[in-house]
Amino acid sequence: FIKPLAVKSNGQLVIVSNRGACTFRETSQGVKGIPSVSGLVSALEPVVAREGGVWVAWGGRFGNEGDETGISCPLPEGDPKYVFQEVMLAPREVDLYYNGFANSCLWPLCHNFIEKSVFEEQYWQAYCQVNEKYARVILRTTKPQDFIWIHDYHLAKVPSYIRRFRTRARISLFWHIPFPPAEIFAVMPWAKEYISDMLDAELVGFHTQNYAQNFLQAAEEIAGAKVDYVSGTIYRERKRTKVVALPIGINWREFESLAGSAEVMQRAAQIRRSVGGDYMLVGVDRLDYTKGILERLQALAWLFKNCPQYRGKVTFVQIAVPSRTDTYAYQELRRKIEETVGRINGAFTENYHVPVRYLFKSLSKEELVAHYLAADMALVTPVKDGLNLVAKEYVVTNANNTGVLLLSPFAGAAQQLKEALQANPFSPRETAEQIIAGLEMPDAEKKRRLKALNNVVRNQDIDWWWEQLRLNWLGDVLQSRYVSPSDKVPE
Ligand code: F6P
Numbered sequence: 001f002i003k004p005l006a007v008k009s010n011g012q013l014v015i016v017s018n019r020g021a022c023t024f025r026e027t028s029q030g031v032k033g034i035p036s037v038s039g040l041v042s043a044l045e046p047v048v049a050r051e052g053g054v055w056v057a058w059g060g061r062f063g064n065e066g067d068e069t070g071i072s073c074p075l076p077e078g079d080p081k082y083v084f085q086e087v088m089l090a091p092r093e094v095d096l097y098y099n100g101f102a103n104s105c106l107w108p109l110c111h112n113f114i115e116k117s118v119f120e121e122q123y124w125q126a127y128c129q130v131n132e133k134y135a136r137v138i139l140r141t142t143k144p145q146d147f148i149w150i151h152d153y154h155l156a157k158v159p160s161y162i163r164r165f166r167t168r169a170r171i172s173l174f175w176h177i178p179f180p181p182a183e184i185f186a187v188m189p190w191a192k193e194y195i196s197d198m199l200d201a202e203l204v205g206f207h208t209q210n211y212a213q214n215f216l217q218a219a220e221e222i223a224g225a226k227v228d229y230v231s232g233t234i235y236r237e238r239k240r241t242k243v244v245a246l247p248i249g250i251n252w253r254e255f256e257s258l259a260g261s262a263e264v265m266q267r268a269a270q271i272r273r274s275v276g277g278d279y280m281l282v283g284v285d286r287l288d289y290t291k292g293i294l295e296r297l298q299a300l301a302w303l304f305k306n307c308p309q310y311r312g313k314v315t316f317v318q319i320a321v322p323s324r325t326d327t328y329a330y331q332e333l334r335r336k337i338e339e340t341v342g343r344i345n346g347a348f349t350e351n352y353h354v355p356v357r358y359l360f361k362s363l364s365k366e367e368l369v370a371h372y373l374a375a376d377m378a379l380v381t382p383v384k385d386g387l388n389l390v391a392k393e394y395v396v397t398n399a400n401n402t403g404v405l406l407l408s409p410f411a412g413a414a415q416q417l418k419e420a421l422q423a424n425p426f427s428p429r430e431t432a433e434q435i436i437a438g439l440e441m442p443d444a445e446k447k448r449r450l451k452a453l454n455n456v457v458r459n460q461d462i463d464w465w466w467e468q469l470r471l472n473w474l475g476d477v478l479q480s481r482y483v484s485p486s487d488k489v490p491e
Contacts (some may be wrong), residue, residue: 002078004170004357010147011144011145011146011147012051012052012053012143012146013047013048013051013052013053013054013143013146014054014055014056014138014146014320015047015048015055015056015057015475016056016138016148016149016150016151016155017040017041017044017055017056017057017059017151018058018102018152019038019047019057019060019349020036020041020055020059021035021044021055021075022036022059022075022084023035023036023058023059023060023075024059025060030303033059033075033077033084037135037321037362039387039388040176042250042251042389043248043249043251043462043465044151046462047462047466048082049076049081049082050081050143051082052081053082053146053166054082054083054084054085054313055083055084055085056085056087056089056097056138056141057086058087058089058094059071059084059086059088061088062090063089065090065092065093067088067090068087068088068133069085069086069087069088069141070087070088071086072085072141072454085137085141087307088147089133092126093130093489096125096126097123097127097129097130097154098154099123099211099324099326099327100118100123100126101120101126101127101364102153103324103327104118104327105117105120105123106120106153106188107153107174107177107290108329109184109185109187110178110179110185111177111178111179111180111290111383111385112178112180112383112384113289113290114184114187117187119189122192123329124181124189126245127157128157128164131155131156131157131158131437132157132161134161135158135161135165136161139162139166142426144169144175145170146170147170147187147473147474148162148169148171148172149154149171149172149173149174150172150173150175150201151173152174152175152177153176156173156194156198157194157196157198158173159171159197159198159199159201160196160197160200162200163200166216170355170473170474171202172201172202172203172205172469172473173203173205174206174469175199175205175206175211175215176204176207176248176386176387177215177386178384178385178386179211179215180214181217182214182217182218182221182222184222185214185218185222186218191218191222192272195215195219195222195223196236198238199223199234199239202240202241202243203242203472203473204245205244205246205472206246207245207247207248208245208247208387208412211245211412211462212232216232216234216243219234221472223236225268226489231360232244235483235489238482239482239483240481241400242453242472244469246468247387247413247415247460248462249392249457249463250393250461250462251394251461252396252458253455254365255393256396256397256399258366258369259369259397259398259399259400261366264369264372264373265373267366267367268369268371268373268374269374270376271371275315275357275374276353277312277313277314279313279314279315279376280315280376281314281315281316281376281377281378281441282316282317282371282372282374282377282379282394283316283317283318283378283380283381284319284321284368284371284378284390285318285319285321286320286322286323287320287322287323287330287334287337287360287392288324288330288333289329289383290382290383290384291382291383291385292381292382293318293333293337294333294337295381295383295426295431296316296318296379296381296425296427296430297316297318297340297341297344297356298423299356299381299428299431299432299435300314300316300356300424300432300435301343301348301428302429302431302432302443303432303435303436304344304347304348304355305347306429306432307347307432307436308477310436311348311350312351313353314435314439315355315357316355316356317356317357317358317375317395318341318356318357318358318359319359319371320358321358321361321362321363322360322361322362326397334360338358338360341358342425344356348388362375369397372393372394372398373397373398375394375454376403376404376438376439377403377406377435378390378394378403378404378406379431379435380394380406380407380411380413381406381407381408381411381425382410382425383408383426384410385408385410385411385412385413387411387413388407388410389413391407391411391413391417392413392457395420395453395457398450399450399451401450402443402446404421404439404441404445404446404449405417405420405421405453406420406421406422406423406431406434406435406438407420407421408422408424408425409422410425416456416460417456417457418452419448419449419453420449420453421438422434433445
């Protein structure tokens with residue numbers, strides 16, 4: 001067993017992602033940074049703020065086709081801990097690489113929506129170009145001994161572009177969304193090259209064991225690599241890639257402290273009063289077809305239709321955070337959600353009590369926590385989700401109350417949060433029945449479940465996640481990327 005290296009003793013940490021800690025806007029006073037809305041960003045910020053280093057990401061601004069390296073800015077403002085290194089992308093690149101390949105091909109493919117996946121050669125070409133551009137910015141702004149930690153499906157070819165120039169670079173890749181079964185991934189025309197390029201990372205991480213298994217199988221069946229399923233190791237051209245399942249955690253102290261603040265508690269009480277009725281349910285999601293918002297609304301309609309005793313008593317508050325608004329599938333979904341909300345309210349409003357409150361906007365952390373606190377129950381019922389951090393945030397926020405979490409078995413978090421109620425989002429009846437089970441649950445059971453859920457979320461938090469990852473990456477794999485003649489490689 002080799003002791004993990006402290007990242008800084010040898011090189012610095014370099015986080016690489018599509019979206020970074022902030023999005024830049026041009027104003028009359030100059031460029032202004034606005035915090036980004038993303039689970040990935042809120043999870044990685046505390047890690048890089050503690051370790052220091054560089055965060056390489058697109059800053060949301062548009063450059064010309066040839067522009068590569070944008071501004072470097074120390075963050076957080078006023079108390080800098082790391083440097084944000086902006087990558088410049090042209091409008092056409094964002095359209096084809098981000099809206100196109102990442103969000104219209106990979107995203108649906110990995111979330112079981114094959115029929116929505118668009119396989120366009122020009123999307124793929126742009127994806128390759130942008131990944132290569134990222135690699136050039138990384139090579140320019142980092143040193144050979146640095147630890148390059150790449151995130152998500154937007155940038156899976158970056159390891160391979162970096163290795164062309166730095167064969168011994170230390171590279172790890174974390175995949176934040178589901179990884180589908182090999183036979184589904186194989187449908188993508190560029191699957192073989194894609195998986196092979198991911199194998200240029202020495203460590204590849206996923207949120208669940210299922211996703212990791214699917215990836216091992218894809219490496220064997222699609223990329224023709226040798227795989228040791230027991231140790232989670234992939235062998236290719238005398239080099240190995242380790243695969244780990246590590247569910248990302250949250251910075252629960254931040255949520256605990258917000259939940260205890262007098263202003264947030266007052267705001268929660270105010271929300272509760274404005275909503276009225278006996279029970280408040282909450283859903284918080286980016287407006288995305290993977291999140292099961294429409295299916296959830298159908299479950300509510302089922303409940304109000306078949307159990308009229310809850311009319312006038314239950315209010316469902318859906319906070320839908322605007323997301324990928326340039327993509328047709330998201331515009332279409334928004335239209336359908338808004339229509340459905342209107343239909344439910346038209347049919348089931350009783351004594352002017354409105355059953356569904358719908359907000360299409362993003363909330364500050366304080367507002368978010370106030371909504372979690374006000375709600376008797378959180379409905380986290382995606383049709384497919386890599387992990388889902390809202391589930392974890394809700395249980396920490398309500399640790400001292402009596403909240404109930406209803407979770408879809410198709411959210412990665414369901415592998416960890418066993419004490420949550422579960423419902424299949426594709427069944428309006430089952431979801432409605434579980435909502436009723438949650439509303440009618442005795443307080444003692446609510447508290448028992450919340451306690452068990454809190455144990456998991458607090459023990460396997462963001463510090464645990466980074467520590468485990470670091471152990472796997474720097475404590476073990478680094479020394480053994482190259483297979484020696486005495487190593488046993490599966491036949
Ligand atoms: O976690 C998956 C993810 O795609 C992240 O990579 C991303 O930052 C987040 O969801 C939000 O999506 P987007 O960056 O496309 O708005």
